[in-house]
Amino acid sequence: MPTPLPHGIHKRSLLRNDVYQSIRDAIIDGTFAPGERLRDPELEAWLGVSRTPIREALLRLERAGLIVSQPGRATIVAPEDPAATSNARQVVAAMHELAARLAVPLLVPDQLSAMVVANADFSAALEADDVDAALAADDQFHAVVVDASGNAMIPVVLEQAMPVLRRSEFQHFSTDAARHSVTVHAQIIKLASIGDADGAALATRDNWLSLGAEPSI
Incomplete structure (x- = not known):
């Protein structure tokens, strides 16, 4: 698919992380298809930023496995790799399982309420066939637990593993x-509300491991 036309979606003061997220999301939703070449001038025109944040974003995306850089030749969107997706799914499931195990004893009513609201938003987005909103609501749901876990390494690992899995999520x-x-x-909310950390952790793990599979019940 051609690079989207410039339409002022970003200002010159755009943060580096926003550049990364914009290109990442375009890969995840298929705007940039597997095998497509990414050209710096076109990305600069689209995002309205200089080459430096573009190159920084592309390096992050390469480390995340979403692009392949061929020095002196081209930068292309990485093909979907079932093995890499499976590996990422296992890591993400393990991190969220750990987060739930740590967080459940610490969750307060406001955090449980935030999970309920996020799940309602998630359900409504699915009913409306709004995949972007569903992803955002799902992120909000799980972020409550990750934040409450108190383990600063969990989001670091998730940032590395999630981009590859995100295409499967989408x-x-x-x-x-x-x-x-x-x-x-x-x-998960029910188990967390009664303080069952093990049950909530296992349910969270299974939720991520079943991503992309037909439900068994």
Whole structure:
């Protein structure tokens, strides 16, 4: 797909992280297809920033496995790799399991309420076939637990592993199978509300491991 036309989506003061997220999201949603060449001048025109933050973003995306750089030749969107996606899914599931195990004894009513609201937003987004909103609501749901865990290494590891898995998430949330996650989220909330850290952790792990698979119940 051609690079989107400039339309003022960003200002010159755009933070480096926003440049990274914009290119990442364009890869995840298929705007930039696997195998497509990414050209600095076109990205600069699209985002309205200089080459420096573009190159920094591309380096981060390469480390995350979403692009492949061929020195002196081209920078292309990495093809989807089932093995890499499976590896990322296992790491993400393990990190969220750990987060839940640590967080549940510490969660306060306001945090549980935030999870309920996020799951309701997630459900509404799926009903509206709004994948971007569903991803955002799902992020908000899990962020409550990650933040409450108090382990600063968990988000660091997740930032490295999530980009590859995100393409699978985007596809999954475009299907009816994603509705199963609403039920699992509700189960996690219930287990957390009664202080069952092990149960909530295992349910969280299984939720991530089942990503992309048809629900069994």
